[in-house]
Amino acid sequence: MSAVATDSVALAPTDYLLHLADNALVLGQRNAQWCGHGPILEEELALANMSLDLVGQARLLYDLVARRAADGSTEDTYAYWRDASQFRNYTLLELPHRSPLVGYAQGDMDFAITVMRNTLYTALMVPLWQQLCDCSDPDLAAIAAKSLKEAQYHLRHACDWLVKLGDGTDSSRQRMQGALEHLWPYTAEFWVSGKLEALARSAGLLVDGAALESSWNAIIDAVLEQATLTRPPAPEGYVSEGKVGVHSEHLSFLLAEMQSLARAHPGAQW
Amino acid sequence: MPQEESIWTLLEQVSDPEIPVISLLDLGVVRQVKVDAQGWLVVITPTYSACPALSQMADDIVSTLQRAGWGPGRVQTQLAPAWSTDWISPRGRDRLREYGIAPPAPIHSQASDGARVLHFLPRKPLAESVPCPRCGSEQTTQTSRFGSTACKALYRCLSCREPFDYFKPY
Numbered sequence: 001m002s003a004v005a006t007d008s009v010a011l012a013p014t015d016y017l018l019h020l021a022d023n024a025l026v027l028g029q030r031n032a033q034w035c036g037h038g039p040i041l042e043e044e045l046a047l048a049n050m051s052l053d054l055v056g057q058a059r060l061l062y063d064l065v066a067r068r069a070a071d072g073s074t075e076d077t078y079a080y081w082r083d084a085s086q087f088r089n090y091t092l093l094e095l096p097h098r099s100p101l102v103g104y105a106q107g108d109m110d111f112a113i114t115v116m117r118n119t120l121y122t123a124l125m126v127p128l129w130q131q132l133c134d135c136s137d138p139d140l141a142a143i144a145a146k147s148l149k150e151a152q153y154h155l156r157h158a159c160d161w162l163v164k165l166g167d168g169t170d171s172s173r174q175r176m177q178g179a180l181e182h183l184w185p186y187t188a189e190f191w192v193s194g195k196l197e198a199l200a201r202s203a204g205l206l207v208d209g210a211a212l213e214s215s216w217n218a219i220i221d222a223v224l225e226q227a228t229l230t231r232p233p234a235p236e237g238y239v240s241e242g243k244v245g246v247h248s249e250h251l252s253f254l255l256a257e258m259q260s261l262a263r264a265h266p267g268a269q270w
Numbered sequence: 271m272p273q274e275e276s277i278w279t280l281l282e283q284v285s286d287p288e289i290p291v292i293s294l295l296d297l298g299v300v301r302q303v304k305v306d307a308q309g310w311l312v313v314i315t316p317t318y319s320a321c322p323a324l325s326q327m328a329d330d331i332v333s334t335l336q337r338a339g340w341g342p343g344r345v346q347t348q349l350a351p352a353w354s355t356d357w358i359s360p361r362g363r364d365r366l367r368e369y370g371i372a373p374p375a376p377i378h379s380q381a382s383d384g385a386r387v388l389h390f391l392p393r394k395p396l397a398e399s400v401p402c403p404r405c406g407s408e409q410t411t412q413t414s415r416f417g418s419t420a421c422k423a424l425y426r427c428l429s430c431r432e433p434f435d436y437f438k439p440y
Contacts, residue, residue: 045416052420056320060349142350146319149352149440157415 010136010204014065015088017140018078019196019243021061022089025079026251027121028054029258030093031114039111046157047114053150060143080262084245084252088196091242092117092186094251099175099182112165112172112179118158119223120187125151127215128207136204159223166227177229185235189243190216196243273305277312277335284334287326288419291365294327298357301348310335310343315353318420318440355440366437367403372410372425374439375400400436402427412436 028051038044062075095117097109129151132144165172191213200207224231240248262268281303284294294300294314302313312331316324328345335343355374358366363373399408407429414424422435 042414042416045414049416049420052320053318054320056318060319138350142348142352143319145352146316146349150319 009138011068012135012137012140012205013199013203014068015196016200016203016205017061017065019088021058021065021078022087023093023121023125024054024061025058026087026089026254027093027117028052028058029254030095030097031118033097033109034114037109043111050118050150050154050157053154057143057147057150060146064139064143076262080259084247084255086245087247087251087255088243088245089251090121090186090189091240091248091251092183092189093121094242094248094254095183095186096250099179110175110179111161112175113183115158115161115165116176116179116183118154119162120183120220122151122155122158123216123219123223124190124212126155126219127212131207131212135206140205155219162223162229163227166224166229173228176227180224180229181232184232185237186240188235188239189241192239194244271305273310274303277303277305277310277340280334280338281312281331284327284330287323287330289366289369289371291369292358292362294331296359296362296365298359298362299327299353308342308344310340311346312343313346313348315348315351317353321420353440355437358437370403370434371422372400372403372434372436374437377439400425402430402432403434404432405430410434 031047031054032051034044034047036044038047058079059075062078065078066073066075095113097111097113099110099113126148129144129148133141133148135141135144162176166176167173168176191209193209197207197209221231240246242248242251278295278300281300282293282295286292286294286297297317299314299317300312301315302311304311304313312335314324314327314331324347328347331345332343354377356377358373366373400410400412401408402410402425405427407427409428410425411428412423413426413433417424417435421437421440423438424433425436426433
C-alpha cells in the first residue's frame with residue numbers, strides 16, 4: 001500500500017486521526033439512513049453520494065492509523081471492532097434525525113435536522129481541512145487536500161437547502177429554526193480545548209483554534225442571515241464530550257446496526 | 271527504460287471498471303511505473319476518496335501484468351497531489367463523448383466553489399454549458415447534480431430530448 005511518512009516530520013496523534021475518521025464514519029452512517037426514505041429522489045442520491053464521500057474519508061484515515069500501528073489491524077478493526085466509548089466523534093453527529101418538533105410516536109426523520117447538522121459540521125470541516133492541507137504530517141495533508149474538495153461541495157449543498165427551507169414557508173422556517181435551536185448546544189463541543197487538542201499540539205500538529213472558530217462563525221452567520229433564521233444565544237450548561245469517548249445513548253444503537261454483520265462473521269473476507 | 275515502457279503499453283489495456291471505453295492512462299490515474307529489485311511497481315491515484323472502483327483497478331493492473339508474464343510486483347496508491355478531472359487526456363474525453371458521457375469542463379473555467387462559500391446561489395449549474403454528447407447542442411439542462419456514480423451528474427438535452435451523464439469537474 002502507500003508509503004508511510006518517516007520520523008523526520010511531526011505525525012498526527014492516533015486519537016486525533018481517529019477523531020477525524022469517526023466524525024466522517026458516524027455522519028456518513030447517519031445520513032445513509034435516508035436511503036429509501038429520501039424526501040425526493042434527487043436528495044436520496046445526494047445524501048447517499050455524500051455519505052459515500054464521508055465513508056471514503058474515514059477509510060483513508062483508518063487505513064493510515066492501521067498502517068502506522070503496524071500491528072495487523074486494518075480499517076475494519078477500527079470501524080467494526082471498537083465500541084461506543086472508543087469512538088471519538090462529536091456527539092452532534094450521532095444524534096438521530098429527530099427534533100422536538102417531530103413526535104416520537106411517528107419515529108419519523110426530520111429533514112430540517114439533517115440539513116442543519118450537515119451545515120454546522122461542514123462549515124467546520126472546510127476551514128479545518130484547509131488548515132490541515134498545510135500541516136506537518138504529509139499523509140494527513142494529502143487526505144486533507146482530497147477531503148477539502150468534497151467538504152466544499154457538501155457545504156454548498158447543505159447551505160442551498162438551508163436557505164431554501166429557512167427562507168421558505170412559515171412551516172419550513174419554523175422547523176428549520178427548531179432544528180437550529182435543538183442542535184446549537186452541541187456545537188459548543190467544537191471549541192472546547194481539551195485532551196485531544198493538547199495531544200495534537202504536543203505532537204506539533206498546530207491547528208489555529210481561534211481562526212477556525214472565526215471562519216465557522218462567518219459562514220454560519222452568513223447562511224443564517226440568508227435563510228432568515230435567528231442565531232441562538234451562546235450555549236450554556238453541559239457541553240457534550242463525544243470527542244473524548246463520552247457519548248449520548250444514540251451512538252451504541254447506530255454502531256450495533258453498522259457493526260452487526262462484521263461481528264456475526266468475524267474475520268470474513270469478500 | 272524499455273521494461274517500464276512495456277508496462278505503460280500494457281496499462282493501455284486496463285480500462286476503468288465503470289466506463290469500459292476509457293483506459294486508466296486516459297483517466298490520468300497512473301502516476302508512476304518503476305521496475306526494481308523487488309519487481310514492478312505501479313503507482314495510482316484515487317479519483318474520489320470513496321471511489322469503489324479503485325480496488326478493482328488495482329486488481330485489474332495486477333492480473334493484466336501477470337497475464338503478460340510479469341512476475342511479482344505491487345500497486346501503490348498515492349494521494350498527493352490530488353487527482354483532478356483536468357488530468358483526463360484529450361483522447362479520454364473523446365472516448366467519453368462517443369460513449370454518451372459528456373466530458374468534464376476544465377476546472378479553471380469554474381467559479382471556485384471554495385473561495386466563495388459565503389455567497390450562496392440556489393442551484394448553481396456545474397458548468398457554463400454542457401454540450402450534448404449525441405447531437406452537440408448547447409441547449410442542455412441539469413436534471414440532478416448526483417447521478418449513477420459519485421463522479422457523474424444527470425443532464426438532458428433540450429434539442430434531441432435524450433438524457434445523458436455528465437462527468438463532473440473535480
